[in-house]
Amino acid sequence: MRVLVIEDDREAASYMAKGLREAGHVVDVAHDGRDGLLMAQTGDYDVLVVDRLLPGLDGLALVQTLRATGNTTPVLFLSALGQVDDRVKGLRAGGDDYLVKPYAFAELLARLEVLARRRMAPAAEARETVLRYADLEMDLLTRKVTRAGRTIELQPREFKLLEVLMRHAEQVMTRTMLLEKVWDYRFDPQTNVIDVHISRLRQKIDRGFEVPLIQTIRGAGYSLRDPRKTSPHGDL
Numbered sequence: 001m002r003v004l005v006i007e008d009d010r011e012a013a014s015y016m017a018k019g020l021r022e023a024g025h026v027v028d029v030a031h032d033g034r035d036g037l038l039m040a041q042t043g044d045y046d047v048l049v050v051d052r053l054l055p056g057l058d059g060l061a062l063v064q065t066l067r068a069t070g071n072t073t074p075v076l077f078l079s080a081l082g083q084v085d086d087r088v089k090g091l092r093a094g095g096d097d098y099l100v101k102p103y104a105f106a107e108l109l110a111r112l113e114v115l116a117r118r119r120m121a122p123a124a125e126a127r128e129t130v131l132r133y134a135d136l137e138m139d140l141l142t143r144k145v146t147r148a149g150r151t152i153e154l155q156p157r158e159f160k161l162l163e164v165l166m167r168h169a170e171q172v173m174t175r176t177m178l179l180e181k182v183w184d185y186r187f188d189p190q191t192n193v194i195d196v197h198i199s200r201l202r203q204k205i206d207r208g209f210e211v212p213l214i215q216t217i218r219g220a221g222y223s224l225r226d227p228r229k230t231s232p233h234g235d236l
Helices: 010-022 033-042 059-068 084-092 105-120 122-127 156-167 175-183 193-205
Strands: 002-006 026-030 047-051 075-079 097-100 130-133 136-139 144-147 150-152 214-217 221-224
Touching (some): 002 010, 002 033, 010 026, 010 105, 047 105, 075 084, 075 105, 084 097, 097 105, 130 156
Parallel strands (some): 075 097
Antiparallel strands (some): 130 136
């Protein structure tokens, strides 16, 4: 994955670039909006990380200019401005995602990987109607869920939550990410609604089966993964 980080805080940009490179990605960095715009227009990037408040050209104007010229590279806005109105402005300007500072690097990395995958295979994902992981299967058309051939009845919100976990199998999904994808920002991130629904989902998906698939990643979130295949760190 090729990433362009446009961030005027040099220390923050260096930290981010170092982490992304350690994760195996190629990273370029710009420290002001005008340089960032030029690099985004002339480089072949899979995803852009754009700070909202930049010298030379602010992040909103930068992304609006890119979109006006037909550049569709996915953009993750990164900002200390975290109110709903701020996020809405970022998304309406052409951003694909919005992460508020301070952030967990694991969440930043996960969000960038999701944006890059969406760009690489949007048509394939749109055609996908059956999701499978281990012995778990979800038919999106009939809304039928089975595990090892056994039918599992889910409530609509449980179905959506499981769909998100299956689409991102073996990735760590933070509570914030799940709130955004399943509840559309309508709940305070401090709420326990995620934990309650995960608990109910576990009762239906994992209870009675030898291998639990819904894992808790301590200090990070949740992940759908087979412990026989992977080694999650700090699972409960």
